[in-house]
Amino acid sequence: MNVRRILCKRLLVVMCVLFSGAAVAAADRLPVLKITVDGSITKDMEYAKGTMSLTDENGAQIDLKAKFRIRGATSTQYLVKPSLNMKLRTDDYSKSQDSLLLGLRSASKWILDAMAIDRICMRNRLCMDVWNEMSPLPYATDFGGRSGTVGRFIELYINGEYKGIYCLSDFVNRKLLQLKKYDEKKGVVCGVLYKSGTSDIANQNERNFTPDWTAGTISWHNAWELKEPDGYECEAAWQPLIDLFDNRKSYSDVRKYFYLSNLVDYQLHVMALCIQDNWGNKNHFFSIRNIQKNIDDADPTEAARRKCVVSPWDLDTSLGGSYDGSKYDGNYSSWDPKDVVKNGGFYPFSVCQGQAEYNALLKARWKELRTTALSKESINRRLENYRDLFLNTGAWSRMVEHWNKQKIKPCYVEDLAKEIALVEKWYSERFDMMDAYFGVETGISSVEAEEKKDDAIYSVEGVRLNSVPAKGLYIRGGKLRMN
Numbered sequence: 001m002n003v004r005r006i007l008c009k010r011l012l013v014v015m016c017v018l019f020s021g022a023a024v025a026a027a028d029r030l031p032v033l034k035i036t037v038d039g040s041i042t043k044d045m046e047y048a049k050g051t052m053s054l055t056d057e058n059g060a061q062i063d064l065k066a067k068f069r070i071r072g073a074t075s076t077q078y079l080v081k082p083s084l085n086m087k088l089r090t091d092d093y094s095k096s097q098d099s100l101l102l103g104l105r106s107a108s109k110w111i112l113d114a115m116a117i118d119r120i121c122m123r124n125r126l127c128m129d130v131w132n133e134m135s136p137l138p139y140a141t142d143f144g145g146r147s148g149t150v151g152r153f154i155e156l157y158i159n160g161e162y163k164g165i166y167c168l169s170d171f172v173n174r175k176l177l178q179l180k181k182y183d184e185k186k187g188v189v190c191g192v193l194y195k196s197g198t199s200d201i202a203n204q205n206e207r208n209f210t211p212d213w214t215a216g217t218i219s220w221h222n223a224w225e226l227k228e229p230d231g232y233e234c235e236a237a238w239q240p241l242i243d244l245f246d247n248r249k250s251y252s253d254v255r256k257y258f259y260l261s262n263l264v265d266y267q268l269h270v271m272a273l274c275i276q277d278n279w280g281n282k283n284h285f286f287s288i289r290n291i292q293k294n295i296d297d298a299d300p301t302e303a304a305r306r307k308c309v310v311s312p313w314d315l316d317t318s319l320g321g322s323y324d325g326s327k328y329d330g331n332y333s334s335w336d337p338k339d340v341v342k343n344g345g346f347y348p349f350s351v352c353q354g355q356a357e358y359n360a361l362l363k364a365r366w367k368e369l370r371t372t373a374l375s376k377e378s379i380n381r382r383l384e385n386y387r388d389l390f391l392n393t394g395a396w397s398r399m400v401e402h403w404n405k406q407k408i409k410p411c412y413v414e415d416l417a418k419e420i421a422l423v424e425k426w427y428s429e430r431f432d433m434m435d436a437y438f439g440v441e442t443g444i445s446s447v448e449a450e451e452k453k454d455d456a457i458y459s460v461e462g463v464r465l466n467s468v469p470a471k472g473l474y475i476r477g478g479k480l481r482m483n
Helices: 003-018 123-134 235-247 249-257 260-273 300-304 337-343 356-369 376-392 393-405 415-437 447-453
Strands: 032-037 048-055 061-069 082-088 109-113 151-158 162-168 191-198 215-219 222-228 284-287 307-314 472-478 479-482
Touching: 032 061, 048 082, 109 151, 123 151, 123 162, 123 260, 123 307, 123 376, 151 376, 151 393, 162 393, 191 235, 215 235, 222 235, 235 284, 249 260, 260 307, 260 337, 260 356, 260 415, 337 415, 356 415, 376 393, 376 415
Parallel strands: 032 151
Antiparallel strands: 032 048, 048 061, 061 082, 082 109, 109 162, 151 162, 191 222, 191 284, 215 222, 284 307, 472 479
16 A cells, blocks of 8 residues: 555545534534525426525635536425535526535535435435545545545525525535546547436336436446536447446456455445445446556556446435335334345445455455444444534424424434434444354454554644644544644
8 A cells, every 4th residue: 555545544534534423513503504496496397596605603604606406316205305406606607616615625516415214314424424434445536535425414494494404415526536537639538437326217128328328228227327527428438337247247357347345345334334225226336537548557556547446325225224214213124234145236246245255355344344434333423423413503403393393294303312322222233243244253342442552643644743743633543633
């Protein structure tokens, strides 16, 4: 592992702390976003003009023009609390406009996630936070190597009507993953990003593509959206994905065209957190940095640019939750880890199950993650940080009070503290099931014990220090601290 990648991994740990509940638990209020949208918010709406006014927890305000559209195939069932895409625009709406919102990153496209089926309003965010911590990209990027979104919880008003707690998140795109940009001069596709699962193509029984090449069906009920190159969609951009499904079906092919470490992390993420909607033909990304590179290049660094990375998307059916919000109050979904493996998952995972090397990697990696990102202590800490954020800011009580008065309402619980305690109990049992599946003996040290072993001090840039700095941020025992 080179020095730059080590520093990126350390930076990613810092970022995961900054963008988790731990970094904002002391706030006495959530940021408030007020948007106006021309016309009605409907199932089939095009992007509509509007405005956004965002006030952060310290009272700083930013006002911008924006366009909005409903997002997600299932969100149309919950129009009372809709998830939206938000595109920031110039004053005349003619061009996109990047803006740094709530310290996340400078971007023009944003997600307003309603979490309408999640009764604790944190599953997607929490599980993505875990993913970002446990599985950085196999290469260095300007964003700490993360492949998942980051987000902050807000309270949202649409056309003056209070809608409750939302999560403002960035997009997974070319810039985040640092895919090679489309070569306009030569008309050559370089970096590609595919998103699995779409209703944008009607025929999902056989291979076909939309006339504009933005969506396609590769095989029976295996439909995708082409997210990059954005604005240069074409047949050539689809060929690498077609080749994977048509011609790369052996385990040796998977080892060559994918990163086994990335696949192992993805599978353990699904298994440990019981993410039921992300093991079939939807809710994940495939990305390749540059399809013009030769996978057989003698230089392994160059060859790696042609490899495919798998990353997750839409993680709300996790931690015992369900697609319709029906699992709560001690009654939770629990897909047995052995049945996850037996199911096989989507390609390339379906090829990997039962392979001795892959099985050994799964077990070894679980032994690592059970003491870090997927430990009981780590998951409980994240649940409690977000719980405390919602309760201490009064946002949860405001949301409950509002929706209790409405005839049509999204999914939520009134007693958040009780529900979080029950989810923690569920995860404790889930964790023990994972240990049993992998044959791990009990008694392995907790996160806290591991932190005590490594009391080293680092700068936020990842440089080891001899002593605690007199002023500023630093890392000690795996935690971000400040003097």
